[in-house]
Amino acid sequence: MTGKTVFEEKNGRVENVRRWLLSTAPHSRRQARLGRAYLAWRRFAENRLAVIGLSVIVLLVAVAALAPALAPYPPNTPDLTQRLAPPGPDHWLGTDELGRDIFSRIIHGSRLTLYVVVLVAIIAAPAGLAIGTVAGYTGGWVDTALMRITDIFLAFPKLILALAFVSALGPGIENAIIAIAVTAWPPYARIARAETITIRRSDFIRAARLMGAGPFRLIWSHVMPLCLPSLIVRVTLDMAGIILTAAGLGFLGLGAQPPLPEWGAMISSGRKFMLDQWWVAAMPGVAIFFVSLGFNLLGDGLRDVLDPKAEAR
């Protein structure tokens, strides 16, 4: 009998999909694209640390999405009978000075962390990309002027500039995001410009121009997509720094305001009780550390996959 087991049949199907993906003569654009994505994923998955980093980030997103379901207690409801309780079966990570469960607050705080990171990336990365590609493609005095401005912002120490902005705008999480975004875009502009300059004289750009593409179309659909890989790597690597800066602003009392369960602000409030009730300040720091580490590992892995030119430092 020729009867294959279910297992073999499934294996065979997987093998077919794999062969279809790895085909050197793809029949359609979609096949070619999917095949390339599959190869990139394989290269990424070889790097165990990068996969760990990705898992941490996926976990962060999942926790943030399911926060109300996962947290055993409400994040902001004080319970003074449980004030400063040490870690135990009732409160896994202890409680803070108002008797709020620290574990629940950390879970809800993941939303704030994600909020900051995503918003800063959405504001700063496109701004940097636009400035860099326009400067690199146009050249001349536009380039000089834009890069001068970029250099001025690069010359600032980031945290200090963010501090000055927040002090002017007033404390709060939105203002902290604006301040961080204002200090975060210059490196992206530099990267995008460098990439643009290397491709602007390529034949395919000339060909597109000969066919009548205007500068806007050239930058938007021919230059920008090629700048994306190195930009994504850089943004991912910067995420950890953004989280640390946001937490630092929170710690100084300039970021998210109480009673928001922002991790940096939680550390700040735990500082007063640190010598006796160490868990109040210690636990949120561990959360910050894990998430930053996740982004760093992911960024390192992405760099190896997307940006093989860059030397692994």
Add this chain to the structure above:
Amino acid sequence: MGAATRDPDQGRRFLRYGRRTAALAGSVALTFLGLLFVTFLIGRVVPIDPVLAAVGDRAPAEVYERVRVELGLHLPLYQQFLIYLGKVVRGDLGHSVLTANPVTTDILRVFPATLELATAATLFGILLGIPMGVLAAVHQGRWPDQMLRVIGLFGYSIPVFWLGLMGLLLFYGRLDWAPGPGRLDVFYEGLLETRTGVILIDSALAGEWDIFRNALAHIALPALILGYFSLAYISRMTRSFMLEQLNQEYITTARVKGVSEGAVIWRHALGNVRIPLVTVIALSYGNLLEGSVLTETVFAWPGLGFYLTQSLLSADMNAVLGGTIVVGAVFIGINLLSDFLYRIMDPRAR
């Protein structure tokens, strides 16, 4: 023919050198101007009305108007900026509301503490970071390399203020190895005549070794914690520079000639890494000035960072902007210095 062509060549080179120096000076001046412009703008968007802050909200309209004119707020924005520029260049950063001193005086008083801390931290980073980077490069992929990777990853992932707090908790609260926050025990405070403001130097100059030891004990923990971040950066960069050098042919040549492995690594390769390392060290020093804002807050270290955060919390804008300008200027200065050192040390960059 040789002598005839060399002269104009030299002239051209001199001209090129001069032009490059002028361009550099121009870009530094422009950057500084940009720094001042941004701080000026930040000062203007503050929702606090400076006139109201000076006269109080019950002052009659004509007093309000007079003070407004006195403060120059009736002028167009560009004139205000020029006045502001003139003041800053003359070293006038306004008065601090919190301490009632000129901001410049305050900053001069607190800056040596920051300098002391950042220097101690950088020294720690250099002394440990460079050998570790070299070892990691030599044993690429083996355990020293892996260890360095972990140190680097931690350095980029741990919040400095949290590490400081945990350090205090462990070494001060539990083990009692470190003295508490601050630069000196209360007992020693005010005993020392201020010369440079750097307590370690002042006490050594005065021969007050008790104070010196106490100051050293106080600086150890914050400097170690701040220095850890500098260590992470310096060692990582040393490793990548060394790897680059060790793959070059002159290294093979030296080995073939029978130069000992130690000399190849520490003299030949490290010797060539020295120049790019200067830039890295300068950058890390600049970053420490920034890191000191949070570290000083944690350790109640009375430096510029502590001053800045105290002023921030009481919305003392002159002090905040003055501090920002000083840190920014030092940052620019350090970058310039590293550029300059690079040119002096590397004959190819001349």
